[in-house]
Amino acid sequence: MAEMSLIDSEMSPGWTAVSLSGDLPALTVMPVTVGGVDLALWRGGSGVARAWQDRCPHRGMRLSHGFVRGDRLTCIYHGWSYGAEGACLRIPAHPDLEPPATIRTIPVACREAGGIVWVASGATADLPPDLTGWAPLRSLTFAADRASVIAALGARDEAGILHTAAGGTDLAVLLQARAADEITAHVLVPETAGLAARIGAVRWLETARRRAEGPGPRGIAA
């Protein structure tokens, strides 16, 4: 389908972190953007996280404005409900109708590992990067391009994961490009890091964000 190829062409290959697991509670849906592609990220009552193209097949309404009951995501416009596999299960305007199997949402590969929710374009055989020993700290969105974010963090790339240090605390950083100049950093600390180290790391990250974004409106910063 056309929508699938859009995702394939605009999302970078491989897994992209889109949320800390703790920021996606059960029975919620939220919008996420990866490389300009809008997705509805949701978690049903069974606890599994899923990502679909952010568009109801009925009238194109954003599914991220909908609501989750049990293990179904429901569109806010006409209440069409979609089950975990993306099939439309209920059309409230026609309560006795079994919706045709052709009415489906467009799924994107979604996994949860290391306390992070990941999405990928198309099918991918690989697993998301191994984050054993790391604990999620927080996500932070920068109004800056990728190179500025990496420079402000003083980060170096090791096997696809950025590493840096906030004072004495090591950090692992996963970048999600919402757009070319809007980058979300999902940051992890060593599992052993204490409360003071975590608070210190958050302060350090906020300083790094100010550095990346520069003092004035976008584009003026050096």
Next chain:
Amino acid sequence: MIPDAARHEWYPVAMLSELAPSFAQDTVLLGERLRISRDAPDLPIRITGPDGARCAVATRYGHLWTSPGGPKAGLFEIPEAAQPGRRFVDCGAVRVRCSPLRAVENFLDVAHFPFVHTDILGAEPHTEVERYDVQVREESDEVWATKVRFFQPMAARSAEGGIVTDYAYRVPTPTVALLYKTCPPRPEERDVIAIFVQPLAEDLCDVWPWMALFDDTTPQADLVQFQQMIFLQDRSILENQIPRLLPLDPGLETPTRADLTSVAYRRWLKKRGYTYGAQTVPA
């Protein structure tokens, strides 16, 4: 470039009650700037296009109307506007970042009431849309939907408790829609509610609601506030549909039986070649 089919329709560009005895102001229609003026209180209103050419003017139904390319016919009739005893309510514009055609299509839809206008125009579990009639009336070339019945917890400002409301819908011109619905205080009559849509761009419009009601008691402010609440709820939908333009070709969206009015409206637009605010598949 404005398609010809769009240039020759009538569009609302102002609310008459808001115009001073003499004034000059600009507005935008179909992406072009228009000058609206009245030099003195006893002179007619003048509308000029970007090239200085005079445009057609009509002052009816509480609004000022024009047609940038010259109208094919006179402004459509609303017979109820001449009916004694009706109260006419103009509400002011709600600006919506959406296609003018999506705004009209949403107005023609009852299935969203329980989810978007919850506990006002609809409520779960009363979600069923029974079969209704849709036709394009040949003599007038208008889209009509009739015998639309829907359970409503609070159908109008004057309603007390839930009722099954009877609706009829009428589309006289691509960016105007009217509905006729059960009038709680006068069972033999129907209230008329309309939206007059002013397309500013293909994905931006001002929606001018207008009502012709049998209601002598509800304060004007309450009637306007009720419509404002409904249209602001609709706006949260209309600004979040993808794509912003209305798809005229089947395939991208999935209608069901409840969407028959929408299907007829899209076909009617396509037949007229009305593509301003529409997404069409390149041939």
